[in-house]
Amino acid sequence: MAVIGLIHGLGGTAATMQPLADALRERGHTVQTVTLPGHGTDPDDLVEVGWSEWLAAVPHTEVLVGQSMGASLALTVAAVNHHVTTVVAINPPVADEDAIEGLEWRRSRGHDWVDAPELAPGEAGYTRLPITALIEMVQGVHAIDLDSVNAQVLLVSSEHDDVVDPMSADVIAENLGGPVRRLRLPNSGHVATLGPDLPTLVDAIIDFL
Numbered sequence: 001m002a003v004i005g006l007i008h009g010l011g012g013t014a015a016t017m018q019p020l021a022d023a024l025r026e027r028g029h030t031v032q033t034v035t036l037p038g039h040g041t042d043p044d045d046l047v048e049v050g051w052s053e054w055l056a057a058v059p060h061t062e063v064l065v066g067q068s069m070g071a072s073l074a075l076t077v078a079a080v081n082h083h084v085t086t087v088v089a090i091n092p093p094v095a096d097e098d099a100i101e102g103l104e105w106r107r108s109r110g111h112d113w114v115d116a117p118e119l120a121p122g123e124a125g126y127t128r129l130p131i132t133a134l135i136e137m138v139q140g141v142h143a144i145d146l147d148s149v150n151a152q153v154l155l156v157s158s159e160h161d162d163v164v165d166p167m168s169a170d171v172i173a174e175n176l177g178g179p180v181r182r183l184r185l186p187n188s189g190h191v192a193t194l195g196p197d198l199p200t201l202v203d204a205i206i207d208f209l
Contacts, residue, residue, distance in 0.1 A: 001028045004031050004063040005032045005061035005064045006021055006034070007065070007067070007073050009069045010129065010137050011039070011046075012039065012068075012070075012123065012125040013124050017067065018033070020198065020205075033059075039125075043113075043128050046129065058073050062085045062086065064077060064078065068090070068092065069093070069137050069140075071089035071091065071092035072137070072141045075087060075089060076140065076144050079146070079148040082151070086154075086208065086209060087154070088153075089154070089169075090156040090158075090192050091156065091161050091163070091168075092155070093137075093164045094172060100142075103135050113128050114131060115128055115129075117190065120191040121194065147176070151178055152179045152180075153179070153180050153181070154180075154204065155169045155173055155181070156169075156201065156204075157185070158190060158197075163190040183201070185197035
């Protein structure tokens, strides 16, 4: 059985991944979850941390499952540490240089915070995010060397994602260096681990390992 590391997205906590963790444990796998630095406390704590701290908190496992920014962190680790054999990337974003410029412009006008996406039912997370954290995330995503990812990757896209364009997975799939399998969740939003397609997601992950 595999040892699987689970990584949540920006503004979330390990609780976001808990239903998936429980389901994988029920199938006999060992699961490690993490609440990333600056998360699960107060949004102000995100101001003092960034991509390097989040990256350092990623579990040292051969299988990584990440959601949103957590998927980007998993791909980053897989690109530089080839001990990672499998990545499940759930609704990963793609780099958008215009987004960085827009965020920098807003910050230059004295806007230090933005409203976080609406929390999914049952989701624990922040309702606002510092612009500095968003810039850190976008810059980190932009720096991922997808061609160096030799691990097998299961790319998961939610049809009702209102945070990340589902077409982002197409861009990522075209640039990955290793084998890719796709999964589309027809009934889920951005936080697929808390959505109605969780059984489908779990079955797909088990089959992929």
